[in-house]
Amino acid sequence: MTLFQSLRGSMKSNAVSRPPRYSAAGLLVKGVKQESWPRVWRDVPLKKSYDVVIVGGGVHGLATAYYLAANHGITNVAIVDKSYLGSGGSGRNTAIVRSNYLTPEGVAFYDRSLELYNSMAVDLNINVMFSERGHMTLAHTDSALRTMHWRAEVNKLQNIDSSVIDPAEVKKLAPSLDTSSDPRYPILGALYHPPGGTIRHDAVVWGYARAADHLGVEMHQKAEVLDILVEGGDGPDGKGSGGRVTGVRTNRGDISAPIVVNCTAGWATLISDMAGVKLPISTRPLQAAVTEPVKVFLPTVVVSGSLHVYVSQTDRGELVFGASVDPFNTYSVRGSLEFTEELAGHVLELMPGISRMRLLRQWAGLCDMTPDYSPVMGFTPVEGFFCDVGWGTYGFKAGPVSGEQMAECIATQQTPKLIEPFKLSRFSTGELVGEKGAAAVGH
C-alpha cells in the first residue's frame, strides 16, 4: 500500500464537526459563578509516531493541520513548536488582510485567503473580529501611481474590488491625512481596495488550534525539533536530494512520521538544513509599533510604499504602525531607535495632527524573505518533506489559503493549481513570480 492510499484510508465523511461556540450567555454564567474556563486544547503526551508532523505552530502550521483533518480526514497529526502557539510572526504581524496583489498568481491566491477569512468566524465558531474597513495604498510619485493603475487593472480582471482614487477621495475616506501639496512627497492618489481590512491575529491562531484539537490534531508546545531524520539521500547522513523523511528528533524524543511539513517562517532555513534542503531564503526582522489609545479617527488601513509605512487603528483605538524589513539579515528581534525615528518622521508627513501621540511599545518579528517576494510551497527534493515558507512580510494574509492548499498537496500528493507557481523548483527553472511591487512597502 502506498503512502497516498494509507492516508486516504483514514478519511472520514465530509461533515466537519465544529468546536462549541462562545456565547454571551455562557460568558454571563461564568462571570456570575466565577468559574474558570476549561482548557481550549488538550495537553497530551507526545506519541512515538504520526501520519504527519508539522513543524511550527503559527497560523500556517495550525491551518494546515486543521484542513488536513477537516477536508481530508487525516487526523493523526502533531504540531510541534519550540515555543508557544502563535509565538512567531502570527502574533507579531499588523493583522492586515487584502488581495490587491500585482501578479495574477498572487491575486488568485490571496483572494481565496480573504474568502476563508470571511467565513472563518462561522467555520471555527470563534469571533475573529474581522473588520472589512477598506485598504488604501497611497501613491506619492508618478511611477507609484502608474503601478497603482497596473495593479487596479490586474485586480479588476480577476473580479477584485480595486480602483485608483484621487486625493479628494482619499481625504474623504481618511480626513486626517494631509492631502495638500505641502509635504515633501504629496499624496497624488491611492489604490483603494474595499474588501481589505484587519482581523485579530491571536483569535485566528486560537480558532485554528481549537478547531484542529476538536478534530483530533495534537499540539505540542515547547517541543523543539533538533533534527529531521532522512534516509537514502545523496548528502551526508543520507540527507538531501533523493532521500525520504522517516521522522523528526525533538527535545522530547524521536517521532517517526512519513510526512514532515516545515512551517517555520523566519527559522525556515534552519529546519530545512536538517533535511538537507537548501532554500532561497534570508531572515530579516520587521519592526512594528503601537501608540496609546485614542478615539477612533482613522477608518481605513493606510499604506504608503514610498514612505515605507502602514497604519491602522485597532478596536481599542491604538494606532498600529509597520514599516519595511530591517536593512540586514539577522535573527535578533531587538527593536532599534532608528526605526522609531524614521517611522515617526514618515507618519507625521502623512498625518501631522498626531504629533503629540506617544508610542506605547515596539517589537519585531522574523520574516523569511525570498528573492521574488513570493513564497516557497509544496514538494522538496526530499520525499515526504514539505515546505510552506518564504512568507516574508505577507504570511498572515495568506494563512488560511496556505493551510488549505498545503493540506490538499499532502493528502493528494499532487501540487494544487493555486500553489503551482510557488514551487521551490522555480528558482532552478527561472520561473520567478515577481511580487515585490505589491507585497512589500520597502522598494
Add this chain to the structure above:
Amino acid sequence: MLLVPCPHCGPRNASDLSYKGESHARPDPNSATAEEWRSYLYMEDNPAGWLRETWYCRSGCRRFFVLERDTATNEFRNPPVPGAKLGGKA
C-alpha cells in the same frame, strides 16, 4: 544602531553602509552549469550564527569589504578584510 567596523573608516552606523548579503565565491561563468549559477544567484545559507557577508561603505570610503557577524547576536569578529570584491573570495 549597529556599528559596522569598516576597515578604512572605522566603526560607522549601519545606515551609512549598504548590506550586500552573504559572501559566496562566484562560479566561473565559462564553466558553471545553469544549476550552479542559479544556486549562486538565489540560494542562501542563512545561518543563525557566524556568517561571512559583504558590506558596501556607501557614505564613507565607497569600498566593498567582507565581515564576519553572528546573526543571532549581531557581534562582529576578526578584523574586516579590505578590498574584497562583492561576492568574491576574500
